[in-house]
Amino acid sequence: MAQAIQLARKGWFTTRTNPRVGCVLVKDGQIIGQGWHEKPGYAHAEINALNVAGDNARGATAYVTLEPCAHHGKTGPCAEALVEAGVVKVVAAMLDPNPLVSGKGMQILQNAGIKVEHGLMSSEAQQLNPGFIKRMTTGLPRVVAKIGMSLDGRTAMANGESQWITGADARRDVQRLRAESGAVITGSGTVVIDNPSMNVREPAYITNPHFTQPIRVIIDSQNIVEPDAKIFSNEGHCWLVSGHLSVKDYPDNVEQKKVELMPSKDKMSHHKINLKALLMMLAEAGIDDVLIEAGSGLVGSFIEQELVDELVVYIAPKLMGSAARPMALLPLETMQQNLELKLGDIRQIGNDLRLNYYFKKA
Amino acid sequence: MAQAIQLARKGWFTTRTNPRVGCVLVKDGQIIGQGWHEKPGYAHAEINALNVAGDNARGATAYVTLEPCAHHGKTGPCAEALVEAGVVKVVAAMLDPNPLVSGKGMQILQNAGIKVEHGLMSSEAQQLNPGFIKRMTTGLPRVVAKIGMSLDGRTAMANGESQWITGADARRDVQRLRAESGAVITGSGTVVIDNPSMNVREPAYITNPHFTQPIRVIIDSQNIVEPDAKIFSNEGHCWLVSGHLSVKDYPDNVEQKKVELMPSKDKMSHHKINLKALLMMLAEAGIDDVLIEAGSGLVGSFIEQELVDELVVYIAPKLMGSAARPMALLPLETMQQNLELKLGDIRQIGNDLRLNYYFKKA
Numbered sequence: 001m002a003q004a005i006q007l008a009r010k011g012w013f014t015t016r017t018n019p020r021v022g023c024v025l026v027k028d029g030q031i032i033g034q035g036w037h038e039k040p041g042y043a044h045a046e047i048n049a050l051n052v053a054g055d056n057a058r059g060a061t062a063y064v065t066l067e068p069c070a071h072h073g074k075t076g077p078c079a080e081a082l083v084e085a086g087v088v089k090v091v092a093a094m095l096d097p098n099p100l101v102s103g104k105g106m107q108i109l110q111n112a113g114i115k116v117e118h119g120l121m122s123s124e125a126q127q128l129n130p131g132f133i134k135r136m137t138t139g140l141p142r143v144v145a146k147i148g149m150s151l152d153g154r155t156a157m158a159n160g161e162s163q164w165i166t167g168a169d170a171r172r173d174v175q176r177l178r179a180e181s182g183a184v185i186t187g188s189g190t191v192v193i194d195n196p197s198m199n200v201r202e203p204a205y206i207t208n209p210h211f212t213q214p215i216r217v218i219i220d221s222q223n224i225v226e227p228d229a230k231i232f233s234n235e236g237h238c239w240l241v242s243g244h245l246s247v248k249d250y251p252d253n254v255e256q257k258k259v260e261l262m263p264s265k266d267k268m269s270h271h272k273i274n275l276k277a278l279l280m281m282l283a284e285a286g287i288d289d290v291l292i293e294a295g296s297g298l299v300g301s302f303i304e305q306e307l308v309d310e311l312v313v314y315i316a317p318k319l320m321g322s323a324a325r326p327m328a329l330l331p332l333e334t335m336q337q338n339l340e341l342k343l344g345d346i347r348q349i350g351n352d353l354r355l356n357y358y359f360k361k362a
Numbered sequence: 363m364a365q366a367i368q369l370a371r372k373g374w375f376t377t378r379t380n381p382r383v384g385c386v387l388v389k390d391g392q393i394i395g396q397g398w399h400e401k402p403g404y405a406h407a408e409i410n411a412l413n414v415a416g417d418n419a420r421g422a423t424a425y426v427t428l429e430p431c432a433h434h435g436k437t438g439p440c441a442e443a444l445v446e447a448g449v450v451k452v453v454a455a456m457l458d459p460n461p462l463v464s465g466k467g468m469q470i471l472q473n474a475g476i477k478v479e480h481g482l483m484s485s486e487a488q489q490l491n492p493g494f495i496k497r498m499t500t501g502l503p504r505v506v507a508k509i510g511m512s513l514d515g516r517t518a519m520a521n522g523e524s525q526w527i528t529g530a531d532a533r534r535d536v537q538r539l540r541a542e543s544g545a546v547i548t549g550s551g552t553v554v555i556d557n558p559s560m561n562v563r564e565p566a567y568i569t570n571p572h573f574t575q576p577i578r579v580i581i582d583s584q585n586i587v588e589p590d591a592k593i594f595s596n597e598g599h600c601w602l603v604s605g606h607l608s609v610k611d612y613p614d615n616v617e618q619k620k621v622e623l624m625p626s627k628d629k630m631s632h633h634k635i636n637l638k639a640l641l642m643m644l645a646e647a648g649i650d651d652v653l654i655e656a657g658s659g660l661v662g663s664f665i666e667q668e669l670v671d672e673l674v675v676y677i678a679p680k681l682m683g684s685a686a687r688p689m690a691l692l693p694l695e696t697m698q699q700n701l702e703l704k705l706g707d708i709r710q711i712g713n714d715l716r717l718n719y720y721f722k723k724a
Binding site for chain 1: 511512513514515516519520521523524527658662665673675679680681682683684685686688689690691692693694695696697699700701702703704705708710713715717719
């Protein structure tokens with residue numbers, strides 16, 4: 001199973017909107033076939049492994065990181081393929097997280113007289129697909145907010161200046177975060193002020209023929225983003241999100257998305273996009289993992305509405321001062337209201353520090 | 363020499379206002395005597411080592427972490443004692459950092475026909491006494507600012523609430539910072555609002571008979587601290603620092619110190635204590651290491667005036683929000699003005715993270 005998990009990882013940057021899955025076929029103590037899923041529309045891991053094993057699969061045991069599928073999608077159901085190939089036992093690390101189909105693949109196998117087991121290395125298997133699992137169980141994608149800040153928790157000077165807080169190594173690491181996400185969300189303020197590309201440029205990712213750019217999602221509730229913004233000029237799809245469709249003539253890769261507005265608590269401020277509705281739209285489009293790269297206002301709104309799963313914080317070794325902009329605009333009054341986090345990974349990246357924190361769900 | 367440095371460390375919490383020093387005497391490849399300095403007024407490391415070796419010291423080589431002293435202080439000059447004992451070679455890790463006496467001890471030894479060397483493991487030896495070295499070379503103590511904050515860089519809620527941001531383990535670690543400091547500086551605001559003790563309470567330190575409490579220094583430019591404040595109620599000396607002596611009747615362990623005021627740039631705010639003058643007074647009193655435990659205003663002033671050498675930052679896994687008080691009140695306008703730091707040690711302490719940062723001197 002450890003080998004199957006290693007195989008699944010080979011699809012880390014390319015399987016979306018499908019899960020990462022690996023499969024190893026074993027007979028008489030020998031590996032006789034193995035495979036992983038590469039990309040939607042391509043064969044599933046089990047089929048790739050069966051193709052390697054050929055007739056030899058008869059009598060083999062299949063180790064697979066996720067329950068074999070039972071449905072006819074772009075490819076036939078893997079459970080039936082395993083039956084036809086004559087495997088005698090299937091060990092799945094975890095059942096399908098989708099409550100509508102969970103257990104159905106195992107049922108097909110069992111009905112055909114195949115021995116089935118599940119749960120072996122299930123925690124490792126879950127870590128292959130945290131976004132997919134969250135989407136299947138909640139209807140929302142996994143949301144990671146990336147923050148580049150100074151030690152004193154500032155993400156831009158009061159005048160908006162923010163290039164560059166972190167070093168080149170940290171910015172390269174952000175390329176990885178983008179590459180493993182199905183969508184990158186930013187705000188119109190960032191687009192207008194910084195005019196970023198927000199695409200994946202690292203050769204390690206884009207030279208993979210199976211790689212596709214994440215959807216760039218721009219929240220533009222006031223329709224201020226112009227068609228010549230750099231973010232539209234690169235390969236890949238963009239969503240321009242507002243409560244009102246704009247009449248501006250955007251490039252072909254830009255899709256305008258109308259999302260409902262939320263009544264504003266503060267009468268002075270304009271109405272805001274319903275962020276949860278937006279995330280549900282992304283989940284419906286098959287997006288498992290969303291990365292937020294935005295200013296403190298938008299990041300604060302996502303956090304305040306409890307929509308963020310993880311913070312990836314790059315801390316630069318500098319002080320930007322107390323007049324600079326906060327990590328997240330988040331008005332809290334008492335310590336009782338403080339938001340609790342759990343520290344995950346700690347890593348030094350160049351001169352910066354990368355910290356992963358998870359939100360504790362109430 | 364490595365052994366001598368280990369010995370010197372045994373005096374880590376007790377030698378102030380003297381440096382930490384260790385000495386090992388070697389003859390015919392055998393250690394025949396070793397010692398370290400424990401406390402002012404007690405024998406120096408060399409004398410302790412010579413006492414162990416006795417007559418056997420004749421013909422030995424002395425390894426000592428700091429140049430033997432040449433002056434008659436509370437104890438006789440160690441250089442002469444080494445001559446009298448008949449050692450034939452002295453290896454010092456570093457020369458005395460005090461420019462007025464540096465090299466004089468070695469000169470006495472050399473004049474007596476003893477072979478001398480210095481520089482072996484000098485970097486490790488310097489780390490034994492960073493505060494002593496700074497005081498001897500600049501007339502100012504080494505200043506460490508301790509910060510307990512949330513991930514978003516906040517040290518108190520807007521209403522002043524700040525207990526407790528960090529966990530019990532981090533607070534215990536702060537006891538160590540206090541125990542290795544000659545003085546702990548705080549502000550009248552902290553004393554009035556939090557009413558802290560600011561003393562060392564950990565048994566590991568206070569049960570050592572040579573341990574003395576650091577001086578608690580309260581900056582009270584507006585004379586608002588009352589005589590019944592808890593900070594005065596514990597064992598140990600306190601300095602109450604202001605531009606004007608108060609007529610209040612403070613306990614006997616409280617010494618009022620008048621320090622010059624600085625003209626305030628901002629006409630709205632009251633005059634402020636000249637912090638550099640205060641640090642010079644502490645250095646004159648023999649204080650090598652100063653710990654600042656104060657609110658964002660005072661911490662910001664020390665940083666702004668470039669008086670801080672090191673930040674020890676405890677980051678609690680929580681968000682306190684953007685209305686909360688900053689890590690340090692520090693008005694900067696452009697990224698050009700950002701203060702550059704260098705990351706030192708990273709350690710997880712309970713659920714918190716401890717980061718050591720050093721200021722890059724311009």
